[in-house]
Amino acid sequence: MIEMHGINLVYPNGVQALFDINLYVEKGEFVFLVGTTGSGKSSILKLIYREVIPTSGDIYVNDRDITDMKRREVPYLRRHLGVVFQDFKLIPHKTVYENVAYALEVTGTPRREIEPKVSRVLELTNLEEKHRRFPHQLSGGEQQRTSLARALVNSPTIVIADEPTGNLDPESSWEIIQIFDEINKRGTTVLVATHNREIVDMMRKRVVVVSQGRISVDQEKGLYFPVNGSSTASEEAHS
Amino acid sequence: MIHNISYFIREVYINLRRNVLMSMASISTVLILSLILGFFIIIVVNLNYWSENIVKQLQIVVYLSDGMDEKQIGVLKSSLETTPHIDKIRFISREEALKNMKERLKNQFEISDIGKNPLPNSFEVIVNEPDRIPKVAAIIKTYPGVEKVRYGEKIAGKLLVINRAVHWIGIIIVLALFLSTLFIVSNTIRLTVFARRREIAVMQLVGAANWFIRWPFIMEGVLQGFLGALFSILLIKLIYAYFMPRIETALPFLTMVPFNSLFSTVTLILLGTGIFVGAVGSLISVNRFLRFRQIHF
Numbered sequence: 001m002i003e004m005h006g007i008n009l010v011y012p013n014g015v016q017a018l019f020d021i022n023l024y025v026e027k028g029e030f031v032f033l034v035g036t037t038g039s040g041k042s043s044i045l046k047l048i049y050r051e052v053i054p055t056s057g058d059i060y061v062n063d064r065d066i067t068d069m070k071r072r073e074v075p076y077l078r079r080h081l082g083v084v085f086q087d088f089k090l091i092p093h094k095t096v097y098e099n100v101a102y103a104l105e106v107t108g109t110p111r112r113e114i115e116p117k118v119s120r121v122l123e124l125t126n127l128e129e130k131h132r133r134f135p136h137q138l139s140g141g142e143q144q145r146t147s148l149a150r151a152l153v154n155s156p157t158i159v160i161a162d163e164p165t166g167n168l169d170p171e172s173s174w175e176i177i178q179i180f181d182e183i184n185k186r187g188t189t190v191l192v193a194t195h196n197r198e199i200v201d202m203m204r205k206r207v208v209v210v211s212q213g214r215i216s217v218d219q220e221k222g223l224y225f226p227v228n229g230s231s232t233a234s235e236e237a238h239s
Numbered sequence: 240m241i242h243n244i245s246y247f248i249r250e251v252y253i254n255l256r257r258n259v260l261m262s263m264a265s266i267s268t269v270l271i272l273s274l275i276l277g278f279f280i281i282i283v284v285n286l287n288y289w290s291e292n293i294v295k296q297l298q299i300v301v302y303l304s305d306g307m308d309e310k311q312i313g314v315l316k317s318s319l320e321t322t323p324h325i326d327k328i329r330f331i332s333r334e335e336a337l338k339n340m341k342e343r344l345k346n347q348f349e350i351s352d353i354g355k356n357p358l359p360n361s362f363e364v365i366v367n368e369p370d371r372i373p374k375v376a377a378i379i380k381t382y383p384g385v386e387k388v389r390y391g392e393k394i395a396g397k398l399l400v401i402n403r404a405v406h407w408i409g410i411i412i413v414l415a416l417f418l419s420t421l422f423i424v425s426n427t428i429r430l431t432v433f434a435r436r437r438e439i440a441v442m443q444l445v446g447a448a449n450w451f452i453r454w455p456f457i458m459e460g461v462l463q464g465f466l467g468a469l470f471s472i473l474l475i476k477l478i479y480a481y482f483m484p485r486i487e488t489a490l491p492f493l494t495m496v497p498f499n500s501l502f503s504t505v506t507l508i509l510l511g512t513g514i515f516v517g518a519v520g521s522l523i524s525v526n527r528f529l530r531f532r533q534i535h536f
Contacts, residue, residue: 105246106447106452
């Protein structure tokens with residue numbers, strides 16, 4: 001599903017963000033990426049939706065090598081991915097319904113197919129009653145659910161979330177995580193970069209600890225501070 | 240495809256409505272620049288028209304001695320006809336000359352009370368290349384029965400130079416104006432695109448193809464360019480209609496090109512420029528945002 005072989009990533013300003021990353025994620029897995037700010041979690045996610053291109057190494061997404069992908073092919077890769085951010089990235093002058101439908105409109109989905117798809121995903125994210133509201137009329141949790149609905153409406157095979165609960169209260173955070181868990185049970189691969197220790201410890205999913213641009217720990221049913229992990233990774237996460 | 244087109248039209252409509260101020264900014268930029276361009280074209284066309292008229296009037300006037308009979312005039316005429324580089328010869332009798340003068344000056348002052356006709360018989364000689372006028376004039380001067388040859392010796396040469404300069408400077412300035420219009424309009428449109436960078440980023444994020452992102456912006460640019468140019472044409476028409484008769488009254492020796500004969504050219508150039516500038520301006524601006532593939536907000 002997702003394979004990274006020997007990825008090095010140097011940004012144009014000369015900072016090396018990732019060192020020799022090897023990561024394999026199977027179809028239907030649920031993975032938490034944890035680590036401090038600047039550890040390289042976001043860079044790993046950006047590589048997957050091809051926001052950045054690695055300096056060296058190969059990445060396969062859905063069995064397709066995306067490192068040598070042409071620019072005009074990128075949109076078609078992204079249609080199989082759902083991406084969610086800490087800051088929601090909603091369009092302020094569009095309603096909840098329009099924000100979600102937008103993802104289908106811009107990929108050329110016929111209008112008669114849009115309505116049922118949007119309704120289904122608004123039901124999943126529990127937003128049916130708010131579909132006429134604008135983002136500024138919603139709570140943070142509702143905004144993030146809208147952004148999640150938009151990510152899911154194309155029925156992606158992989159969902160990527162970069163600190164999805166970073167701006168939310170604990171209750172709203174749980175609602176979001178429940179939805180991730182739900183779609184994961186239906187077969188979608190989920191990758192979540194997070195700082196939220198409670199959630200990671202509660203879910204007991206695979207945990208990948210990223211520290212100073214390297215993967216230091218990779219554990220099934222792991223914890224935020226891995227019990228058997230290397231001490232350095234633990235200290236990194238503490239600081 | 241039909242679905243896409245209806246989507247584009249809807250997007251353009253919604254965006255124009257929601258970004259009224261930004262659209263107004265683009266439209267008025269096109270309007271102002273196209274006014275300037277339009278007036279400049281009109282000025283250049285008029286200058287060209289005047290200078291060509293003046294050059295066309297460059298001719299040799301051959302005044303005949305008094306008291307020549309028809310036979311002598313006939314001899315002179317045939318020697319003029321055999322002179323090289325002469326295009327056209329027209330005999331103007333003294334009576335006709337007087338009539339022409341009265342006609343030309345009828346609005347300025349009354350000359351009907353001049354008793355005796357003071358004008359001589361003459362030939363108007365048009366030379367096929369204005370540059371050769373001085374040489375031809377020198378030859379004519381040697382013919383019998385020629386009293387005086389006039390061709391505005393000094394002015395003629397200068398006029399020819401000025402005529403050519405007006406023509407080329409006009410073309411260069413119109414081109415420069417065209418380029419700066421493109422530059423300014425594309426910058427204005429960049430502001431409207433910048434205002435919507437979130438949408439562009441979201442579109443890229445959910446996998447919209449680049450052409451799909453571009454089209455609504457290009458259509459919007461075309462529409463704004465078209466509207467700006469259209470308003471400027473209407474304004475130009477009004478202003479020209481108001482000022483043309485006043486200028487002609489103030490400067491009776493200047494004949495201005497009537498607007499109707501300019502209208503289709505100016506309309507075509509300005510509408511073409513407006514649409515082109517709108518489309519290319521949008522394209523440049525959107526491409527700039529598409530190239531920054533980093534999804535920043």
